[in-house]
Amino acid sequence: MHSQMIKTSSSRPLVAAVCMLAILLPLVVSDFRSFQVTQILVYAIAVLGLNLLTGYNGQISLGHGAFFALGAYVAAILMDKAGVPYWATIPAVAAICFVVGFVFGLPALRLAGHYLALATFSLALAMPQLLKHPALEKWTGGVQGIFLSKPQPPFGLAMSQDRWLYWFVLLHVVVLFVCAANLLRGPVGRAIRAIRDQPLAAETAGIDNSRFKTTVFGISAMYTGIAGALSAIVLQFVSPDSFTMFLSIYFLVGVVVGGVGSIWGAFLGAAFILVVPNLSSEVSKSATGMLYAMVLLILIWRMPNGLWSGVLWMWRTATRRPA
Numbered sequence: 001m002h003s004q005m006i007k008t009s010s011s012r013p014l015v016a017a018v019c020m021l022a023i024l025l026p027l028v029v030s031d032f033r034s035f036q037v038t039q040i041l042v043y044a045i046a047v048l049g050l051n052l053l054t055g056y057n058g059q060i061s062l063g064h065g066a067f068f069a070l071g072a073y074v075a076a077i078l079m080d081k082a083g084v085p086y087w088a089t090i091p092a093v094a095a096i097c098f099v100v101g102f103v104f105g106l107p108a109l110r111l112a113g114h115y116l117a118l119a120t121f122s123l124a125l126a127m128p129q130l131l132k133h134p135a136l137e138k139w140t141g142g143v144q145g146i147f148l149s150k151p152q153p154p155f156g157l158a159m160s161q162d163r164w165l166y167w168f169v170l171l172h173v174v175v176l177f178v179c180a181a182n183l184l185r186g187p188v189g190r191a192i193r194a195i196r197d198q199p200l201a202a203e204t205a206g207i208d209n210s211r212f213k214t215t216v217f218g219i220s221a222m223y224t225g226i227a228g229a230l231s232a233i234v235l236q237f238v239s240p241d242s243f244t245m246f247l248s249i250y251f252l253v254g255v256v257v258g259g260v261g262s263i264w265g266a267f268l269g270a271a272f273i274l275v276v277p278n279l280s281s282e283v284s285k286s287a288t289g290m291l292y293a294m295v296l297l298i299l300i301w302r303m304p305n306g307l308w309s310g311v312l313w314m315w316r317t318a319t320r321r322p323a
Contacts, residue, residue: 013319015264022170031162035234036274038166041173042230043270047254048180048263049223054252055261056184057216058196060113063120064224065247066127071097071225072232072243073131076146077139079233086151086233090172093229094222101221105214124248131240145239148232169230176223181263183219192216224251257299259306268307272299 026034050064071093078084078092104123111119131140140146153164183189194202195209203209232238250273258269280291303310 018267019174026163026166031160034160034166035162038162038169038234039231040267040270040274041166041169042227042234043251043254043274044266045173045176045230046224046227046251047258047269047273048177048266049220049227050251051255051258051260051262051266052180052184052223053216053220054255055259056189056196057192057213059108059213059217060117061120061220062117062245062248062252063123064220064251065243065245066123067097067101067221067224068228068231068247068251069127069131069238069240069243070100071228072238073140073146073228074225075229075232076148076238079148080146081139087168089229089233090226093225097225098218098222101225102214102218104221105217108217109210109213121245121248124245128240128243131243140240143240145237145242148236148238150236151233165234169234172226172230176226177263177266180223184263188212253296257296257307259308262306262308265306265308268311272307 025037029037046064046068049067050061053059053061053064074093074096075086075089078089079086084092108116108119130136132143134142150161151165151168152161153159157164184192191202191207191212194205194207195212199209254266254269254273256269257272258265258267276295277288277292280288280295283291299307
């Protein structure tokens, strides 16, 4: 416990510096760069959602791309069909995705390890086909998807749409990450980590494993669904082919690269799954996958605890006072 407190306190100046940089970033970069960073922030929320389930509660999911798609489509349908303001879709998405995740978590209680991974993977495989189904085409737009209008800055603010959306997404990032940090520091966080490490001992200690597992599944789906809704608002477009099974795998890669059981590593994991493929394609379009795999293997080999642990080590080394 003492070492954990030291680790947390030593990272606070770094987190504060990163937060200040994040707030001022759109003022010093182009709109296109703001748009790119906004996408990273959106993916960071999704990676954090999966990390709550996998890193902290020990439930492996390969289907969170389906919850991302659900959030994106719920937001798009509400805006396109019902005329709901873009900002008002977020609470609706949060509620729907939490309920769906909670309900899906009920049968998942009987599964663990690779069995749960396969069950969630089937969800990721089925979602694109479900969105294309003729019975839902009236709402989902079928294979054509749904096109949306980019939101205008409120109150006539003199700024570009990309800058406004960056701060809009950043506000949700701050709220969601602070809520996750507070949740994990409290009794709920200790309970779900106990279930991950020693489920039988946790049950003996009076922890309701079933209730906590389904609740965490719901919260995880809610975070990922909110990320999907924000993605739809930022990209102004949703289609079934944007939510293939690979999206779920990318989220899991983001968790591992950023740091399993690390809140702030979600940003680094999200940056990795978005930036590295683009850089690899610029180096060689014929060997993009190979370069991406090589970088991934090197990172796992050299930083098995994730990028965030490496960043903390470098920060403590640079700020360590000489004896």
